[in-house]
Amino acid sequence: MKLLVIGGTGKTGHELIKQGLAQGHVITAVVRKPKKIKYSNPNLYVEKGDVLVPKSFERLVKGQDAVLSALGHKQFIIRTTILSRGTKNIVSAMSRNQVKRFICITSLGINDSKFKLGLYYTLFTIPFILYFYFLDKSKQEKIIMDSALEWTIVRPxxxxNGKKRTIYKHGSNVGHYILTKMISRADVAHFMLYILNTNSYLKSTVGITN
Incomplete structure (x- = not known):
């Protein structure tokens, strides 16, 4: 398949590119700093773009079979709208170019998975450290859900940074109200690529943990 990967310089995005290429996909990675992609492959195209500037990446959406987003940032403790604004631009570009399949990473602990990251996140990390980040993720999910795309939201x-094991739990009831369940970025990427080839979780949210 021809896949557009957003957030390819992050650790999960790196896994999406590496595993996608190993499966024979043709990958176009949209990144703000192309030099951060240190490897090359005949099926890999690294393009400079910014999800906050639609004209910088919209031309790359055309002709893709799917878009995979591992979009993230490190501005955790200040008010931010990077994820929601960026995702709104991605969704709009896909709609205009008639690209339907969209798989996006957010997190457990958001919307109807609230509290499922365990007590430590519920009582401390989310309210005191990640409050604005998770608020933006919640807005990001709503933008995707309100779209006409064939979307899947993956909530790890x-x-x-563990190894790819390909043994994990996924579904609507994944997570725990007391314990914090974990998952490697490599396994999240493996799952995202897996559901590309199935009709599983179309227009659905899905949790994933070890």
Whole structure:
């Protein structure tokens, strides 16, 4: 498939590119700093773009079979709208170019998965450290859900840099109200690529943890 990857310089985005290429997909990675992509492949196209500037990436959406977003940022403790504004631009560009399939990472602990990141996140991390970040993720999800795209929102538990195991739990009831469940970025990327080839979780949210 021809896949557009947003957020390719992040650790999850890196896994999406690496695993997608290994599966034979043709990957176009939209990144603000192309030099951060350190490897090359005949099926990899690295393009400079910013999701907050639609004209910088919209031409790259045309002709893609799907868009995979691992969009994130590090502005956790200040008010931010990068995720929601960026996702709104992605959704609009996909709609204008008639690209339907969209898979996007957010997190457990948002909207109807509230509290499912465990007590530590529920009582401390989200309200005191990640409040604005999670608020923006919640807005991001609503933009996707309100679209006419064939979307899937993937909600991982606490992300780790562990190896790809391909053994994990996924579904609407994944997560825990007391314990913080984890999942490697490599396994999240594996799952996103897996559901590209199925009709599983179309227009649905899905949690994923070990």
């Amino acid at each position: 538990g606490q992300l780790t």
